[in-house]
Amino acid sequence: MHVTFHLADDLAHALHQAAAAAGLDAAAFAPDLRTADPRHGDFQANGVLGYAKARKLNPRTVAEQLIAALPAPIAAAFDVTIAGPGFINFTARPATLLAWLRAYHSRATLATGAAAAHAGQTWVVDYSSPNTAKQMHVGHLRSAVIGEAICRLLAFTGARVIRDNHLGDWGTQFGKLIYGFKRWADPAALAREPIEELERLYKLGNDATPEGSPALDEARRELVALQNGDPANVALWKKFSDVSLAAFQQIYDRLGIHFDHHLGESFYNDKVDRVYRELTETTPPIAENSAGALVVFHDEHPRFSRQAERPNPFMVRKADGASGYASTDLATALYRVEHFHADGIVVVTDFRQGDHFEQLFLTVKKWFAAKNYRLPELHHVTFGAVTGEDGKALKTRDGDTIKLKALLDEAVDRAFAIVSEKNADLPETERRSIAEIVGIGAVQYADLSQNRSSNYVFSWEKMLALDGNTAPYLLYAVARVHSIFRKQNLTPADPATEAHASPLHTPAEIALARKLVKFPDALRLATDTLRPHFLGLYLYELAGEFSSFYSADKVIVDDPAIRARRLLLCARTLLVLETGLHLLGLRTLTRM
Structure with a gap:
């Protein structure tokens, strides 16, 4: 069939x-x-x-x-x-279910089946996007893990995906940082903890340059020198960028994230003049002068019209002639279409930037239509906040923002304590390896299992629990299936074993098979809506269905045909669980 x-x-x-x-x-x-x-x-x-x-x-x-x-x-x-x-x-019917399970027996066959959705398309996904010279904090977590999951979903469904980390690497803060660096830099600290040292120097520079002070004038001169290409300041700026990227990459490596490009705001600095020109040369002009600034009014949109209670023009160029987020974001959209030939663009940021991106996309649509440029699909993927159990922003006891590195370290330490308690006989190196995967996975999945539009409460107890919709529960389900094959000295999805499988028969077998063939529907829903939690929910339900099957039907029985079909069901469950978790960005384990 x-x-x-x-x-x-x-x-x-x-x-x-x-x-x-x-x-x-x-x-x-x-x-x-x-x-x-x-x-x-x-x-x-x-x-x-x-x-x-x-x-x-x-x-x-x-x-x-x-x-x-x-x-x-x-x-x-x-x-x-x-x-x-x-x-x-x-x-x-059972025969249809078995035919599907036989046809889609590997990650490659699953990917081939899924690839038709976006075959031949190029998608640029813009996510994470921290500011250079600053440590990543807990607020950067959601963009990073949601963005990576979306990249993997799009790639699995056939798209060529370009991952772009649109860094905040330009702007007024660099004048103050250069000012501080030239006066108080500690070479030893810079070698030992470079990004922490840059944060310290920026704080010193910021504190030393209050409004109206001669020091602030000096910091502004440092910024102008940088913008005009002064070799010494450009070298410092490049050092700040390199140090920052190296620190960010340590965190990205732990999260399983890689980027194809790190095209920050600075990259588009010489591309904004074209934006100004093209927005004003159309008839009628898309952008107009308003109190010396170049702005776009979206009068047709009730929330952004000039008649609104709070006028909210889209400022393309400031009154002092400086560019801003609108300028560089418009240049970025054009670059992605002309250079990457993007069919789709996804930008992953928190919900507070909703107005900005709504106006950006409205402006892009008008601009591209006027110039007859090809318009890609445009998606602003928003997400809610991460809060503590008190419903407030997640902070340290001192009231500071929690650094992402510290958060991941604590997750791994907590996971190590749990693994050591349950598997004290395992060598420490193995326990630490398991703890890294479980701890990091728990943080990732706690985020990805939530509808991204909602705020979610960060709870160590819930995210590390071995029951419920958590990473430890799903990772344990994967390890349990591996153990079935390991104890029998068998390889999952071995064609020689599965060839003898008889037709599906028991209610538990059929229920599990019915859940397995729904993987494509969960994958499509998560990808089409750019909401990874739909895939997470499916995997959780699949693990529950497998648990019911495993309790109801003994796998290793004497009858070779029954044993073969139940091993086939185990192998496909393992395949779908591992494939789904990898698509969400998690690593899996064979033992736990």
Whole structure:
């Protein structure tokens, strides 16, 4: 039996064929196929009701006509029933489930099946984006892990993904940093803890340059010298950038993140003049002068119109002639289209930048339309805040922002204590290796398992728990499946073992198989919405379904055909769990 990766796509196509064969208006009929409540089936077609209502037909009669006209292969592959006024439910038969499990037996076959979604497309994902010369803190966590998961989802579904770390590496703060560096730099501290030393020097420089002071004038002269290409200041600025990137990379390595480019604000410094020119040369101009500044008004948008209670123009160039975020972000959008040939652009930042990116995208659309530039898909992926259990911003006991390095270190230390308590007989090096994966994974997954639009409460107890929707629970599920094969000295997904598998039979076997074939639907939902938590929820439910199967049906039985089919189910569960967790950015374990 031939099955495709998305069984739902087979059904949607078959319903269109059935509509034409039954004499319905096939062009107007939309199946509206959805994943069903497991009690009713695997998939449900809801489109009959709207189609019948618009034509004053009896929906159950229309549903019966469609079922009678379904192509023979679909009729053979699914049990089909009508529920309520005309919902059509499809339940994959055991033979269909087994055929899918046999067809999608490796990460490569899963990826091949998924790749059609974005094949041939190029997507630029802009995430993390910390400011140079400052340590990354807990506020940088969400952009980094959500952005990386989105990159992996897009790549798995066929896109060429370009990861861009749009660093905050330009601006007025560098005048104060250079001022502080030239007076108080400690070479030993710079060698030992470079980014911490740069933070100290910036604070000293900032404190020493109050408004109206001669020192502030000196810091501004340092900035002007940098902007004008003074070799000494440019060398210092480059040193700050190199030191920062090296420190950031230590954290990215622990999170499994790599970037293709680190094109910060400085990269676009010489590209903003084109933006100014092109926004003002159109008829009528897209940007206009307002009190000396160059701004774009989006009068057609009620939230951004000049008649609004709080006028909110998009400032492309400041009144003093300086560029800002709007200038460089517009230049960035154009560069990504012209240089990377982006079909889609995703920018991952917190929700507080929502207004900025909404106006940015509105401006890009007007600008590109006026210049006849190709417009890519534009997505601003926002996320809520990380709070403590008191509902307030996560802080140290002293009230300082928690550094991301310290947060990850504490996660690993806590995981090591748990691993040592449960597996004291393991060598310390192995316990530390497990703790690194579990601790970092717990932090990543605590974020990714949440709907990104919501704030979430950071709780060590919950994120490191071995039950519930947590990384330790899912990593343990993976390790448990590995142990089944290890104890039998078998390799997961060995064709020689699986060849003897008999048809799926028990309720627990069928329930697990039904969950496994829903992986493509969870993957599609997470990717289409750019919300990784949908995949996390699916993996949690899959682990629960496997646990029920493992409790109900003994895997290693005497009958070779039954043993083979249950080992096949174990192998596919392992495959989907590991593939899904890797797509979310987590590393997995064979022992835990």
